[in-house]
Structures are given as structure tokens and as C-alpha cells.
Amino acid sequence: MRLVTFRDPQGGVRVGALDAHGLVRDLVLVDAALPQDMRAVIAAGPAALARAAARLPAAPVVAGAQVLAPIPRPAKNxxxxxxxxxxxxxxxxxxxxxxxxxxxxxxxxxxxxxxxxxxxxxxxxxxxxxxxxxxxxxxxxxxxxxxxxxxxxxxxxxxxxxxxxxxxxxxxxxxxxxxxxxxxxxxxxxxxxxxxxxxxxxxxxxxxxxxxxxxxxxxxxxxxxxxxxxxxxxxxxxxxxxxxxxxxxxxxxxxxxxxxxxxxxxxxxxxxxxxxxxxxxxxxxxxxxxxx
The missing domain is CATH 3.90.850.10 (Fumarylacetoacetase-like, C-terminal domain)
Structure with a gap:
């Protein structure tokens, strides 16, 4: 899975995934329990990753999404x-x-x-x-x-x-x-x-x-x-x-x-x-x- 951090046209920033066509899909929209911050997703461990992978096929495409750095502000250098x-x-x-x-x-x-x-x-x-x-x-x-x-x-x-x-x-x-x-x-x-x-x-x-x-x-x-x-x-x-x-x-x-x-x-x-x-x-x- 290719996880991304993206900004939607309304200015919201959260975690999504790129599909096979390079389109951004909104994972949080189909799983509100999934953390919206990439570092939090990583810290949540394998269970969160497995849940995100399971939700990906149903996740909608985000029209006009801007892909940001996957971790826009790392915790340290x-x-x-x-x-x-x-x-x-x-x-x-x-x-x-x-x-x-x-x-x-x-x-x-x-x-x-x-x-x-x-x-x-x-x-x-x-x-x-x-x-x-x-x-x-x-x-x-x-x-x-x-x-x-x-x-x-x-x-x-x-x-x-x-x-x-x-x-x-x-x-x-x-x-x-x-x-x-x-x-x-x-x-x-x-x-x-x-x-x-x-x-x-x-x-x-x-x-x-x-x-x-x-x-x-x-x-x-x-x-x-x-x-x-x-x-x-x-x-x-x-x-x-x-x-x-x-x-x-x-x-x-x-x-x-x-x-x-x-x-x-x-x-x-x-x-x-x-x-x-x-x-x-x-x-x-x-x-x-x-x-x-």
C-alpha cells in the first residue's frame, strides 16, 4: 500500500492512499477510527495498517487532492x-x-x-x-x-x-x-x-x-x-x-x-x-x- 498525506479542496489534511492509477483515496472517510496523522497511523502498529488496507477498496477518490510530504513535520530531524x-x-x-x-x-x-x-x-x-x-x-x-x-x-x-x-x-x-x-x-x-x-x-x-x-x-x-x-x-x-x-x-x-x-x-x-x-x-x- 502507498500511504499519503493529502490536503482536500476544503483545506483538510489527513491520511489516504494512492490506488493503482495514482489517485488519492480517502481512508479516513470510510474508517473514522483511523488516525488522521501519518505518525499516529505508524505508531498504531500493524492493526491500523491492516484496517487501512481492508478499507482501501471502498475508499472514495478525492478530486483535487494535493499530495503533501507523507510526514509533513517529522518529530525530529x-x-x-x-x-x-x-x-x-x-x-x-x-x-x-x-x-x-x-x-x-x-x-x-x-x-x-x-x-x-x-x-x-x-x-x-x-x-x-x-x-x-x-x-x-x-x-x-x-x-x-x-x-x-x-x-x-x-x-x-x-x-x-x-x-x-x-x-x-x-x-x-x-x-x-x-x-x-x-x-x-x-x-x-x-x-x-x-x-x-x-x-x-x-x-x-x-x-x-x-x-x-x-x-x-x-x-x-x-x-x-x-x-x-x-x-x-x-x-x-x-x-x-x-x-x-x-x-x-x-x-x-x-x-x-x-x-x-x-x-x-x-x-x-x-x-x-x-x-x-x-x-x-x-x-x-x-x-x-x-x-x-
Whole structure:
């Protein structure tokens, strides 16, 4: 099932699902007991998910629905992982923008975060004007949404804590990233975390490594990789982060980006106003945002 958060034409915001045709169906209208907030749905556990799936065939289509980020305001920062595809690690190391480490391929996951205020939904403009250096870049990524929370989650048990998967664009102001060493100021600007369009529930993804991620800029294919190419896989990321930080229902882990970002070109190909970034992950759908 592909769960979404949507706004109806009257301004109401609640949880729905995308059908096979990509139309938004109103789950709450056919089940008033279902939580209207995505984080609450996730926290309610398997019973709520099973009830939503059972109601989906009867749920009406919402004409004029606006799909928002599936979790419009995460409870805490989005966890992100840097340099987690080998070819991207190489292109980043060779770009001159990596001021954080000497090794090309990291020995352990490089974890940073993006504030909740960075999250925007499909179709919303990326506010490139907030980067005074004019070095805005894109990074298409698969993101993991945590279901059952916990601390000290073992790798062998990690996938039981996955609720589902969505798409994130880890938009980055490269000059700020380089200048400040720590990445949050380069990557955490308002609107620099487009997310969506849906959360594909984990039961629909028997092998997340088989998911294919592709990114286009103005129709030109820039990134194309499978999740199997990750240096540190999803169980490792969950184990690493949860070792000392409690993961909670609705927490988000962006797993890293493959090669093909703007700084990988000579000269770099940064985003400009009116550009359009389109990211697709098989099964989840398409996250597309114009650059403002």
C-alpha cells in the first residue's frame, strides 16, 4: 500500500492512499477510527495498517487532492547518510567540496541530519534563493520510515522495525557544506528536503536492495542505481543510529545518494531557478519539484 498525506479542496489534511492509477483515496472517510496523522497511523502498529488496507477498496477518490510530504513535520530531524554509494563517494572526494574526511570510502556510516523545517512536499518549489552562494545541488535518495521504535536494535532484527519507504531529495548548498565542515548548514536550509509522494509499506518490498532509483534534471537522466549498491545497508544504518539514539515511529533515515550529482560534473552543474528535479524509485512513485 502507498500511504499519503493529502490536503482536500476544503483545506483538510489527513491520511489516504494512492490506488493503482495514482489517485488519492480517502481512508479516513470510510474508517473514522483511523488516525488522521501519518505518525499516529505508524505508531498504531500493524492493526491500523491492516484496517487501512481492508478499507482501501471502498475508499472514495478525492478530486483535487494535493499530495503533501507523507510526514509533513517529522518529530525530529531526518537522519541522513553521506557517501554511502562507492561511485558517489569517489565523485565527492574528487569534487573539491568534501572538507570532512581524508578517506574516499568511509569506514563507518557518515550520519548527519536535516531539520523538520527542511521538509516540503511534491511539487513545492525548492527555495534555492536561501543559498547565497548559488551552489544548490540535488541528491536523490531512498528513505526508510521507522515503524516499531527502539534503542540498541541489532542488525539481525532491524528490518522488523521498518514501516516503509519513501523518496527524499537531499538538496545541498555545496559551498556552505564545504565552508562549515559540519553539513547541517549546507543541507538543512528551509525547504531543502523534498519528500514523497508516498510511503510504500514494507510488506510490499520483500527486497529493498532491488529498488531502482533514478534522478532527472530537466528531463536529463543524471542518477541511476539500485539500493543494493549501498556501502552500508539498511540494517547496518538502523543498528548504527539506534546504538545510542532511540528511534521512534515515524523517524526517517535517508540512506544516501548514488553518483551523478551536480558536483560530479566538470564544471559543476548546480540547480538554477526554473529547473525541475524528478526522482523516481520503483514502487514508490515520483517526487518532482521545481527550483524556485
Amino acid at each position: 531526518v537522519f541522513c547518510v553521506g557517501k554511502n554509494y562507492r561511485e558517489h563517494a569517489k565523485e565527492f572526494a574528487g569534487s573539491g567540496f568534501d572538507a570532512t574526511a581524508k578517506e574516499v570510502v568511509p569506514e563507518a556510516p557518515v550520519v548527519f541530519s536535516k531539520p523538520p523545517t527542511s521538509v516540503i512536499g511534491p511539487g513545492e518549489p525548492i527555495p534555492s534563493y536561501l543559498d547565497p552562494t548559488g551552489s544548490v545541488d540535488y541528491e536523490g535518495e531512498l528513505a526508510v520510515v521507522i515503524g516499531a521504535g527502539g534503542r540498541g536494535i541489532r542488525r539481525a532484527e532491524a528490518m522488523r522495525h521498518v514501516f516503509g519507504y519513501t523518496i527524499v531529495n537531499d538538496v545541498t548548498a555545496r559551498t556552505l557544506q564545504h565552508r562549515h565542515r559540519q553539513w547541517i548548514l549546507g543541507k538543512g536550509l528551509d525547504g531543502f528536503c523534498p519528500m514523497g509522494p508516498a510511503i510504500l509499506t514494507a510488506d510490499e518490498v520483500p527486497d529493498p536492495g532491488a529498488l531502482r532509483l533514478r534522478t532527472w534534471v530537466n528531463g536529463e537522466l543524471r542518477q541511476d542505481a539500485t539500493v543494493a549498491d549501498l556501502i552500508f545497508d539498511i540494517p547496518t544504518l538502523i543498528e548504527t543510529i539506534s546504538a545510542g539514539i532511540t528511534l521512534e515511529p515515524g523517524d526517517i533515515i535517508a540512506t544516501g545518494t548514488p553518483a551523478g550529482v551536480g558536483i560530479g560534473f566538470q564544471p559543476p552543474r548546480f540547480l538554477r531557478p526554473k529547473d525541475v528535479v524528478r526522482i523516481e524509485v520503483s514502487g514508490i512513485g515520483v517526487l518532482e519539484n521545481p527550483v524556485g
